[in-house]
Amino acid sequence: MQKFILSMFFIAAFCFTLSAANPIKGLLERIAPGASSKFVIEQNASDSDYFELDQKGDKVVVRGNNYVSIATGINWYLKYHVGIHLSWNGMTAKLPSTLPPVLQKERHETTMQYRYDLNYCTYSYTMAFWDWERWQKEIDWMALHGINLPLAITGTDVVWFNVLKRLGYTKEEINEFIAGPGFQAWWLMNNLEGWGGPNPDSWYTQQADLQKKILKRMREFGIEPVLPGYSGMVPHNAKEKLGLDVKPGLWCSYNRPAFLLPTDPRFGEIASIYYEEMDKLYGKANYYSMDPFHEGSAAGVDLPAAGHAIMDQMKKNHPDAKWVVMAWGYNPYPKMIKDLKKGDLIVLDLFSESTPRWGDPDFDGGAEGKRPNGFEGHDWLYCMLLNYGGNVGLHGKMQHLIESYYRAKSYPVFGKDMKGVGLTMEGSENNPVMFELLTELPWRSEKFDKNTWLDNYTEARYGKDCKEIKEAWNILSNSIYNAPKSLRQQGTHESVFxxxxxxxxxxxxSWSGMKDYYEPNEVIKAAKLMVSVSDQFKGNNNFEYDLVDIVxxxxxxxxxxxxxxxxxxxxxxxxxxxxxxxxxxxxxxxxxxxxxxxxxxxxxxxxxxxxxxxxxxxxxxxxxxxxxxxxxxxxxxxxxxxxxxxxxxxxxxxxxxxxxxxxxxxxxxxxxxxxxxxxxxxxxxxxxxxxxxxxxxxxxxxxxxxxxxxxxxxxx
Missing domain, CATH: 1.20.120.670 (N-acetyl-b-d-glucoasminidase)
Incomplete structure (x- = not known):
């Protein structure tokens, strides 16, 4: 009897621990206090990611194979069964006292293993000054939209501070290297040093604390953070200071960090110090982001040696880790990645909707875009860049995004290596319709009709059907959101103001590359339709955001x-x-x-x-x-x-x-x-x-x- 009581105690304690650690309840309560009591959450093992919507009595059942899949199912239910759209402009909602029942079990699954989020630039153009409250909403947004692989670079400056201190740099010298809060993206991408600084001591303390909270919440959801790895970056004066064999250079008139050649005998030493300091602060990650030669020259570099040196040091730190690299310009150089072991590298095809590098024979991208061998057999993700610089403006390739995603997925040569999708915008909190579309693609097994999807989107976003709104969005989807396939302009048609x-x-x-591809009066016509029904939607948060943006x-x-x-x-x-x-x-x-x-x-x-x-x-x-x-x-x-x-x-x-x-x-x-x-x-x-x-x-x-x-x- 005593053994039975003891065993039941341990079972109860285990169940309590599971319940306390379950992040879904916290997510639901942040959406709407009391929301968690309206759902039954079930987790079941599966070979692929899936979610199901079902009904038990007066409660809605959401089941899935992991927390991210379950969160995705919750978001799907709220959108398409309740008419609630959670977006950057509003992450809370008022739920009905009794949720609409799921009348027929609904299941969605995906073969897209990875759903990636964020560009280095997003961390500066949008997230530079976020606090934990804002980050908490963003991680909720990620989970609700199926994201399981986000870039996580907050607090990397603290790692570098500790690394350079160990290498003999003074505090003043370190602060001449590390960029200020608004410019850290380009410092970490090896473009510039020091601009925006020097940072006060308190900056490093709060950023380290913030990153620990970010990573803790991500890992609670089962979201895998992509931490910055080591690819050879050192201060531009490392030759004089440390006697290293480096390649210095300039970027837009700034001194850029030097590249430590992988053949330098100290490459492994500095990489080890870097990973030791990263591990101490934030723990080991299963994925590391490294982008050598970003917007710079690789002339004179032994590219195969560089690839192996970078990969070997990452594997030395964590044998099961994978290298995540951006396809941008000539990068990643084919010679650098060709002989690396398949399965250890994930390539982000950064601007798939406009400059696909994955091997699409229909894409004529000039010398840097020609990749007849795709990514040399490595795994890659179809990514949408969409926004440059955080610029404000309606923009997208709605129909083309749908068509090109399914074309890439089913392509006979390179489709088998496509392992997911990615959001790689330079700035976020804009054009929610395009990000909603991209994040739904993995969960829709077959190509679908854009107009039907858009009608359903507007009902979900505004909570009810409206003929004028649907007409307005139809006009927008066939004009400003219908940029031609061949157009490579950098984001929105910029405001002349x-x-x-x-x-x-x-x-x-400077590099917009704008071309007139839509009739301005079509946008004005859509704005008129939105204004015509504005009294009906007064107080509707999503409507008022879109109304202002479209006008x-x-x-x-x-x-x-x-x-x-x-x-x-x-x-x-x-x-x-x-x-x-x-x-x-x-x-x-x-x-x-x-x-x-x-x-x-x-x-x-x-x-x-x-x-x-x-x-x-x-x-x-x-x-x-x-x-x-x-x-x-x-x-x-x-x-x-x-x-x-x-x-x-x-x-x-x-x-x-x-x-x-x-x-x-x-x-x-x-x-x-x-x-x-x-x-x-x-x-x-x-x-x-x-x-x-x-x-x-x-x-x-x-x-x-x-x-x-x-x-x-x-x-x-």
Whole structure:
């Protein structure tokens, strides 16, 4: 009897431990307090990832083979059975007192083993100043969208601080190497050193603590973090300081970190130190990200030796780990990966929707894009880049994304090596429809109709059917979200408001590659339809976000069209008309600013508040705000901005920025005259040094403001 009681005690204790460790309950409670009591969660072993929706009495059953699959099933149920869409603009919901029953068991499974998330750039363009509260929502978003393999680079600067300290660098020298909060992505990608710093001691402490929380939550869900591994990066002065055989270089006028040649006898020593410090802080990972020669030259490097040296050091640290590498430009060089063991490398085909490197014979990508052997038989993931620089704007290849994914998956030569999908955007929290589509692809075994999917998406996103909304989204899906297959432009059709002023202004950033591929009036027509039903959806968070975003895009289109008329008036010598039209253009920028002030997602105040909240002292807050302001305007110092071409790469059509930066530029341009040279870098730099406050939060009268502004712009 005593043994029976004891055994029952251990069983009960084990069950309690399982329950306490189960992250699904916490996820449901964060979505809506009390939500966990409305579901029955079941976990069953399976050879492939799957989820099922079922019913037991008055409770909905969600079963799956692991926590990520179960979370994906919860999200699917909420979208397609309840009409609740959880997105970056809203991760909470009000559930009905009794959930709609699942009338017939529904099962979805996937052969796509990996669902990857994040680009190094995302960590700077979107996540640079996130706290744990915001990260917790993001990890929930990942789980709900089936992500099981995200990049996790927070706190890597602490690893490097410890490594360089062991190598004899002083604290001051280390801080000259490590970039500031707004620029760490490009430091870790071996592009630059030190810009945005030096970082205070408190930065390293809080980032290490934050990364430990991030990794703990990811691992609770069974999400496998991809930690940065070692591929040869050392400070550019490592030859003088450490006597190493290195390759220094420049990137956009910055000193880039040097590449320690794999044949150097100290390569293994430094790699070992790096992994020791990484393991001490964050534990071993099963996946490591390494991208040698990113946007740089590999001339003179023994590529096969480099590949083996990088792989060998990773395996020495963790024999079962896999190397995750980005396919970008010439990387990964075929010679570097050709002879590596299959199954040990995962290639992220970073921009699959526009520049597929996986071996697609229909893609003519020039010398760097020609890969007749694909990725040399290694596993690869179909990835969507979509957004560059965190720029604001509607954009996508909706129909092509569907077609190209299933084509790649079933391709006779390279399809067998395709092991999943990836979100590799440079900036997130935009274009939710495209990210929703990509994350659903692995769970849909057969190609499906875009229009049917979109109708279901709008019902899920707004909670009910609406003819005008469906028509609006149909128009958008066949225009601005229907970029042609061959188009390789870097993200959205950039708003002319954000451009450096000229009567011929077209693109904003240096490498946009924009081309006119849709009719602007189609976007304006869609905006009109959204405005026409706005009173019916007042207070609907998802609708109000999309309403503002679509009307914003329509006003940007109006601005582009108006600028052409301004130019025509100038060329015709119609001075009075030119002056009147110039004032109209400037007023349009101010109206856009007012429109965007209604939503926190489109306000400069939100970005700056995140930055300042990371600081403990006034000096720290000011440093982080300067990082935040510089990144989205000049990006770099004068040489990097002007000669390097980085100015406005990360421009944002945001309230506050429109009024205090872009409006000031255009007003100066019109006042001085089209032939007068203006130092726009100096104008922007003056703004980056300010610390004036901006409002945060969304407006309760969002719909009324949108209607008023729409009427002024399009109906007066």
């Amino acid at each position: 954000c451009a450096r002023p000229s009567l011929n202004a077209y693109q904003v950033s 914003r895009q329509a006003i940007a289109e109006k601005g582009r069209l108006l600028l052409k008329v301004v130019r025509a008036a100038h060329e015709a010598g119609e001075r009075n008309l030119y002056n009147d039209l110039s004032k109209q253009f400037l007023n349009l920028i101010l109206l856009q600013d007012e429109l965007l002030s209604t939503r926190s997602e489109f306000k400069i105040g939100t970005w700056i508040a995140q930055a300042r909240n990371k600081g403990y002292t006034q000096a720290e807050k000011d440093l982080y705000e300067w990082n935040a302001r510089v990144q989205i305007t000049t990006w770099g110092n004068r040489a990097a901005a002007e000669q390097g071409g980085l100015w406005d790469y990360a421009h944002r059509e945001w309230s506050g920025l429109l009024k205090d930066v872009y409006y000031v530029r255009w007003k100066t341009f019109f006042e001085k005259g089209v032939n007068e040279k203006v130092d726009y870098y100096a104008l922007d730099e003056a703004w980056t040094k300010k610390t004036n406050s901006y409002s945060v939060g969304s407006s309760d009268d969002c719909v009324e403001v949108v209607k008023k502004i729409y009427e002024i712009v399009f109906e007066d």
